[in-house]
Ligand SMILES: *[C@@H]1O[C@H](CO)[C@@H](O)[C@H](O)[C@H]1NC(C)=O
Ligand SMILES: *[C@@H]1O[C@H](CO)[C@@H](O)[C@H](O)[C@H]1NC(C)=O
């Protein structure tokens with residue numbers, strides 16, 4: 001028991017292994033490591049509205065006071081840009097009303113929709129005076145038509161307020177605030193017959209609008225039913241008698257061709273019906289709130305599933321969740337369920353309870369269908385007052401919509417989820433998998449797949465600097481695009497090449513990737529799928545890599561050290577789920593005063609002659625109740641003999657002599673030799689502004705008396721091509737510029 005205890009205290013690697021694997025990303029990568037591209041323009045911010053125009057080969061990006069056309073295949077390449085700035089006059093008017101002229105009184109592009117004629121409909125907040133216009137992209141040029149339509153009720157006044165909209169057959173459906181104060185929410189259809197919500201708290205109560213989706217269910221409906229617009233939002237609940245404001249998530253629905261009522265609900269929706277949307281997370285007493293939704297329809301509308309991300313409403317927990325809802329479940333609650341009704345209790349207090357009286361015909365909130373037409377109701381204007389009054393006063397369903405299989409697909413601690421998109425791909429076995437890409441508050445994107453109820457986080461890609469939330473995600477069939485306040489970025493949906501060994505490739509359980517035995521490469525499955533005889537290994541549901549060829553052990557790196565040195569032996573497993581085990585001369589290394597086992601390697605402190613030996617680092621990853629062991633690195637560590645400088649140079653040169661032949665996980669070797677009392681001289685050197693290359697410094701050291709400090713940092717990274725590259729230090733101590741540049745100098749010296 002005791003050694004175990006000691007191990008657990010020793011470093012992050014052990015802590016990570018102890019977490020439940022399902023809520024930890026298997027690997028963490030940077031966007032550049034994942035083949036990504038970035039776009040940002042000097043002086044422009046808030047890149048949070050994005051429209052993919054695959055037909056034109058561009059990404060249209062709406063920012064603050066500017067719209068960009070970027071190359072769809074390489075977002076870092078700007079094709080064109082136009083400014084849409086607020087006028088001085090508008091800005092003054094806005095700031096006189098108490099808004100900050102530098103921040104709020106600007107034009108934030110908030111709506112971008114493709115129209116049937118190929119143009120785009122674009123709206124901006126325009127210094128708290130929302131305005132819409134028409135945009136086109138032809139011959140590499142963006143053009144704004146300067147039509148300047150009123151955008152009230154379509155686009156928010158306030159750039160910080162959430163809103164949503166959808167253009168359906170040339171008609172804009174929108175959910176936003178319609179007044180300057182942002183206090184009057186509206187769900188609106190802007191056409192010659194403008195229809196909107198009633199301004200009642202039972203309809204919308206301080207809502208936060210999240211998403212809107214058109215479901216073309218009228219197309220071939222045997223019941224002659226209408227298309228629906230589904231709206232997702234959160235709002236203050238009216239139905240709970242709690243002392244504090246309780247918020248809940250909602251799904252609401254309106255019929256596309258709703259014309260409003262004749263006397264009751266004139267120019268108002270006759271079909272606005274909503275239900276609570278639950279995403280039950282066990283340890284939370286307060287409901288989680290919806291933050292984003294994505295419609296995924298593998299076939300006709302009946303197959304549609306809404307994927308949504310949820311976060312806690314009070315800072316009671318740090319977890320986020322993903323829940324998925326089938327259209328059939330939502331439809332059942334709204335079209336067949338019981339209504340809630342308000343009943344006055346005591347003084348002015350109202351309680352909402354299940355309505356169990358008679359429901360009039362046609363059913364309140366239903367679209368006009370064949371049955372209604374047969375009875376003489378051919379449009380909503382024909383609906384009887386009884387039906388209209390009923391739905392006006394009772395727009396809320398009694399039952400809540402539950403997620404598919406009644407629980408979240410994923411619950412994860414850490415940075416809050418902000419956005420979600422879902423792609424689907426055909427794996428080697430011919431089955432189709434949904435791959436979720438989830439944006440976080442921390443600027444990363446998680447790639448997640450659910451295999452028979454087991455959710456696997458394949459990777460976490462850092463798209464933006466940590467602290468810069470992902471504000472938009474868009475998907476094309478190969479690429480993921482993301483927007484934030486500071487930049488836009490793209491990355492491929494998969495980059496199989498980053499998996500260097502069969503074990504790594506197969507244990508990743510990435511449905512896009514498989515290990516190609518003949519070529520010894522992790523390759524995209526789509527390219528081999530056509531060839532049934534290809535020798536490709538993929539094991540998605542089991543993560544079983546027993547069919548991988550045995551691993552050739554890697555050659556040891558020879559190192560020498562001086563007594564008193566701190567030696568760092570680098571070992572980074574390719575997987576966050578792996579546990580790292582160190583051995584010296586076949587004995588286990590246990591954390592102690594002399595050894596410190598870190599996430600990225602082993603630190604030997606104040607090395608003495610006894611530290612010499614043969615060190616090996618293995619990663620052990622459990623999958624399918626089996627442990628897969630990979631040797632990552634081995635080192636032959638010896639006490640330096642003769643001149644320290646020469647032996648240290650030899651240390652540098654040795655890894656270069658090795659050529660690539662192992663198939664082991666990308667072997668990264670970093671050697672850090674620090675003398676014990678490093679800080680003082682580093683800082684002294686720094687202030688002196690004098691950095692010397694290794695050879696010269698070495699001489700200085702030789703001359704220096706005992707007690708003088710010196711620093712030696714050698715960082716070697718060996719990729720598969722066998723060449724030596726160097727990276728900035730990522731070691732645990734207080735890194736600084738000084739040491740970095742020294743590492744570079746050393747590199748130049750040897751190559
Ligand atoms: C725009 O971006 C800036 C810079 O990141 C940020 O401070 C600001 O909050 C953003 N504005 C809005 C409306 O999101
Ligand atoms: C994308 O464009 C940038 C320059 O704008 C270039 O450096 C980069 O290599 C390009 N990437 C690809 C994959 O074409």
Ligand SMILES: *[C@@H]1O[C@H](CO)[C@@H](O)[C@H](O)[C@H]1NC(C)=O
Nearest residue numbers: 413414415416441442466467
């Ligand atoms: C966000 O990222 C930073 C740097 O990667 C990390 O230190 C921090 O813990 C992350 N925050 C959360 C909530 O995960």
Ligand SMILES: *[C@@H]1O[C@H](CO)[C@@H](O)[C@H](O)[C@H]1NC(C)=O
Nearest residue numbers: 053054055476477478479526
């Ligand atoms: C991606 O979509 C484009 C058109 O949108 C199509 O030409 C291309 O073949 C698709 N690629 C794949 C891999 O499906």
Ligand SMILES: *[C@@H]1O[C@H](CO)[C@@H](O)[C@H](O)[C@H]1NC(C)=O
Nearest residue numbers: 555556557558636654657658
């Ligand atoms: C390391 O040193 C040993 C002898 O101690 C030698 O046999 C081996 O080839 C050296 N390794 C490399 C990579 O040079």
Ligand SMILES: *[C@@H]1O[C@H](CO)[C@@H](O)[C@H](O)[C@H]1NC(C)=O
Nearest residue numbers: 563564605606607608609676
């Ligand atoms: C380092 O080890 C030597 C001998 O092993 C010892 O005399 C010295 O005090 C140690 N230094 C530190 C800082 O622990």
